[in-house]
Amino acid sequence: MDYALYSRQLILAGFGVEGQRALGEGSCVVVGAGGLGCPALTYLGLSGVGRLTVIDEDVVEVSNLARQSLHDRASVGTPKAVSAKAALGRLAPGVEVRAVVEAVTAANALELLSGHTLIVDCSDNPATRYLLSDAAVVLGVPLVSGAGQQYEGQLAVYNYNGGPCLRCVFPRPPAPQFAPSCADVGILGPVVGTIGTLQALEAVKIIANLAPADAHPHMLLFSALALPPFRSIKLRNRKPDCIAHAATSLDIANTDYIQLCGGPRPDWESLGTQVRDPTHRIPARTLAQNLPGATILDVRPPTEFGICRIEGSINIPLPSLLASPREVLDRALAGSRDRALAGSRNRALDSLSDTATPTTSSSSDSTTPTTTSTSTTTPTTSTPTPHRIYLVCRLGNDSQVAADALREAANADAVRVAAPADAPPASASTSSNVDASTSADADAPTTSAADNAATSTSTANADDPTSTSINAGVPLVSVNTDAPAAATIAEAPAAATIAEAPTTIAEAPTTNAEAPTTNAEAPTTNAEAPTTNAEAPTTIAEAPTTNAGPPGDAPDAQLGAKMAAATGAVSSPATGVVSSPVTGAPPLEIRDLIGGLEIRDLIGGLRAWAREVDPAFPVY
Numbered sequence: 001m002d003y004a005l006y007s008r009q010l011i012l013a014g015f016g017v018e019g020q021r022a023l024g025e026g027s028c029v030v031v032g033a034g035g036l037g038c039p040a041l042t043y044l045g046l047s048g049v050g051r052l053t054v055i056d057e058d059v060v061e062v063s064n065l066a067r068q069s070l071h072d073r074a075s076v077g078t079p080k081a082v083s084a085k086a087a088l089g090r091l092a093p094g095v096e097v098r099a100v101v102e103a104v105t106a107a108n109a110l111e112l113l114s115g116h117t118l119i120v121d122c123s124d125n126p127a128t129r130y131l132l133s134d135a136a137v138v139l140g141v142p143l144v145s146g147a148g149q150q151y152e153g154q155l156a157v158y159n160y161n162g163g164p165c166l167r168c169v170f171p172r173p174p175a176p177q178f179a180p181s182c183a184d185v186g187i188l189g190p191v192v193g194t195i196g197t198l199q200a201l202e203a204v205k206i207i208a209n210l211a212p213a214d215a216h217p218h219m220l221l222f223s224a225l226a227l228p229p230f231r232s233i234k235l236r237n238r239k240p241d242c243i244a245h246a247a248t249s250l251d252i253a254n255t256d257y258i259q260l261c262g263g264p265r266p267d268w269e270s271l272g273t274q275v276r277d278p279t280h281r282i283p284a285r286t287l288a289q290n291l292p293g294a295t296i297l298d299v300r301p302p303t304e305f306g307i308c309r310i311e312g313s314i315n316i317p318l319p320s321l322l323a324s325p326r327e328v329l330d331r332a333l334a335g336s337r338d339r340a341l342a343g344s345r346n347r348a349l350d351s352l353s354d355t356a357t358p359t360t361s362s363s364s365d366s367t368t369p370t371t372t373s374t375s376t377t378t379p380t381t382s383t384p385t386p387h388r389i390y391l392v393c394r395l396g397n398d399s400q401v402a403a404d405a406l407r408e409a410a411n412a413d414a415v416r417v418a419a420p421a422d423a424p425p426a427s428a429s430t431s432s433n434v435d436a437s438t439s440a441d442a443d444a445p446t447t448s449a450a451d452n453a454a455t456s457t458s459t460a461n462a463d464d465p466t467s468t469s470i471n472a473g474v475p476l477v478s479v480n481t482d483a484p485a486a487a488t489i490a491e492a493p494a495a496a497t498i499a500e501a502p503t504t505i506a507e508a509p510t511t512n513a514e515a516p517t518t519n520a521e522a523p524t525t526n527a528e529a530p531t532t533n534a535e536a537p538t539t540i541a542e543a544p545t546t547n548a549g550p551p552g553d554a555p556d557a558q559l560g561a562k563m564a565a566a567t568g569a570v571s572s573p574a575t576g577v578v579s580s581p582v583t584g585a586p587p588l589e590i591r592d593l594i595g596g597l598e599i600r601d602l603i604g605g606l607r608a609w610a611r612e613v614d615p616a617f618p619v620y
């Protein structure tokens, strides 16, 4: 034993030589060498845990380096497990480290995980979390589980001293669309640094026999922006009917954990590039050509809009747009008409002066389009200038939802015009459009808005302790565009409230396990899953930002002001279209006949823009 190296912890009361020896004889298998795994591995190694197995199939990327402290620029492209092993070799050369560059699967889990004192779960997806929990039960070892996302983190030790496993506490995993990754919704490095370090602490406590044996299992919740940032809730006891503990029914090798968790996480990037109806979507290059005179609505959260944007675009976060699509449409049309008129004047002047040199300054000021692009045939005085509204988002998913909402608003408007004044709404036309838009986005998050609406609504019950587990679904994912995250968290029940009602998750299954409205029952199963409020670990229930967020946090007045400020448009209650006598035409064509209306969204989002149009455009 290296007494000099470990002298500061050797002298700790209750630790001593025995504790250090126990650590040296102990071993941990750490699944995940990312934001949680790096700090966990660091302190496990430095403390003198004798043997560490690092399992991770991913390679180091630049975007990892802001938080994953064992990797550096030189290790970009290297498997994380290999990079972590190399770093630990420098930090803790006395520790035996094994790097495993593969995913933990149902087929290999027991083989990879066996032979260790405990399992440290630093993974980032529900399927792996449930697999590790089951394996911990089968192997009879504790599972130290950590999760982190955005500003939130959580920590729990499962299957320890007769305590519950993950399934006991959260029998049902969250649906994949409600388990976003950190790539989807973001993460602050010190948040996972905190949780990963605490995982190492729990592991050291268990191995060195420092953990009080009679302690009731708890889940620690961390909210970086809240005061106090740490809270704790009691977990329910081991569930008598938990299938994981019924040894005869648990067959890990033949369990499909991906299916158990509702299938793979949606590939938003792929979904965002699919073209279902070409009249609904626009490629980046075509959008670049059509920019002058068009209205570009960017439906990302303001924070992302602040990172980069197409010049001249207007930020209408998706929840705001979904809250009042009709108003957004009308104001966009008003702005579009103004620009179209300006464009017509400019084109007339251009033709008079015979300047036939179209510039391609796609990002020109929207009020002064200087180009006669190839896609815009020179309008005659009798040809109405089309209103072109293009929606953009990060990957091309949210913009589809937004475009559908605007199209629906346009159709409803048109139907109202087309129908006789005393006739009921032309529901057939409307429903056909709704059906079309819904089916067109069958895989896209059109339904999540409704799902999230329930979640969002529940935030009104923040003071109702019986509903707090659902409150956790409070949209952290910057869907509340006007309220700072801190405000959201500040509205969460105080620690005192939690202390008085510590059993929300554990002993109040009606608010968790059985609650059908959210996936609240599975917080830790989420990627590096967060929990917002103490008793409500449901960050899971939120949609990723690439998805349709909950509608409607921005008051309409603010939205209107934003639109007016951005477009310079004056408030216009309705477009001229509404008063048109045209009847009988398919709804959307009514506007087309009058002034034209083109609502499309950018295929592949701003990622595609960066790829195809502007290589200097920031990619994030």
Ligand SMILES: [Zn+2]
Pocket (backbone or CB within 6 Å): 164, 165, 166, 167, 168, 169, 238, 239, 242, 243, 244, 245
């Ligand atoms: Zn269990």
